[in-house]
Amino acid sequence: xxxxxxxxxxxxxxxxxxxxxxxxxxxxxxxxxxxxxxxxxxxxxxxxxxxxxxxxxxxxxxxxxxxxxxxxxxxxxxxxxxxxxxxxxxxxxxxxxxxxxxxxxxxxxxxxxxxxxxxxxxxxxxxxxxxxxxxxxxxxxxxxxxxxxxxxxxxxxxxxxxxxxxxxxxxxxxxxxxxxxxxxxxxxxxxxxxxxxxxxxxxxxxxxxxxxxxxxxxxxxxxxxxxxxxxxxx
Numbered sequence: 001x002x003x004x005x006x007x008x009x010x011x012x013x014x015x016x017x018x019x020x021x022x023x024x025x026x027x028x029x030x031x032x033x034x035x036x037x038x039x040x041x042x043x044x045x046x047x048x049x050x051x052x053x054x055x056x057x058x059x060x061x062x063x064x065x066x067x068x069x070x071x072x073x074x075x076x077x078x079x080x081x082x083x084x085x086x087x088x089x090x091x092x093x094x095x096x097x098x099x100x101x102x103x104x105x106x107x108x109x110x111x112x113x114x115x116x117x118x119x120x121x122x123x124x125x126x127x128x129x130x131x132x133x134x135x136x137x138x139x140x141x142x143x144x145x146x147x148x149x150x151x152x153x154x155x156x157x158x159x160x161x162x163x164x165x166x167x168x169x170x171x172x173x174x175x176x177x178x179x180x181x182x183x184x185x186x187x188x189x190x191x192x193x194x195x196x197x198x199x200x201x202x203x204x205x206x207x208x209x210x211x212x213x214x215x216x217x218x219x220x221x222x223x224x225x226x227x228x229x230x231x232x233x234x
Contacts, residue, residue, distance in 0.1 A: 005076075014028065016028075023069075025054075026054040027052070047083075049081055053077060155169070155218065156169055156228040158229070166187055168183065176214035179214075180193070189233070191233055201226065
């Protein structure tokens with residue numbers, strides 16, 4: 001798409017959300033015909049002809065605060081059903097794989113739970129796709145919205161738990177304690193502060209105990225021009 005946009009998959013409400021500034025274009029997941037990542041990293045989204053969509057103004061970025069509007073002030077969906085997104089360069093392939101799997105599983109789940117659909121939904125292929133899995137607690141302006149190009153003063157964290165994984169954007173100025181509090185509150189998880197580690201640039205796991213450790217992790221991130229920090233909570 002020619003405008004800077006954010007593409008979000010909300011797994012609770014089963015909808016795609018294209019956000020441009022404060023405008024949200026909501027597309028139910030069952031309107032998707034094809035979703036794939038090409039070799040040039042562009043994301044291709046094909047929707048049904050005359051696909052259903054809804055428009056909202058959402059300055060606060062939360063589902064509970066969005067206001068319905070009658071048309072698309074951005075005009076990006078007018079007369080179109082195929083869209084191309086160019087992801088930011090800092091998004092690595094592992095992040096793409098993780099989010100593509102979320103898309104694939106949701107489409108499979110929807111097919112299995114709606115067996116009487118008259119029109120077959122095209123299953124998403126195994127090609128990696130760039131998508132963000134979010135819910136009503138996630139803000140649109142979050143770095144988790146991984147098609148946004150902004151983020152020079154932020155760090156992408158991949159938060160790995162035993163049976164789940166989350167991506168989170170934090171300010172470089174955030175303290176270690178503030179980051180842990182954000183992770184606890186946003187994802188409703190218990191964190192044992194004695195077993196937190198991160199992977200350095202040579203894939204060694206390093207203990208993260210206090211602010212000094214966190215500052216060291218940030219220093220390595222900046223010196224190596226890394227695109228994310230992998231945190232492990234198990």
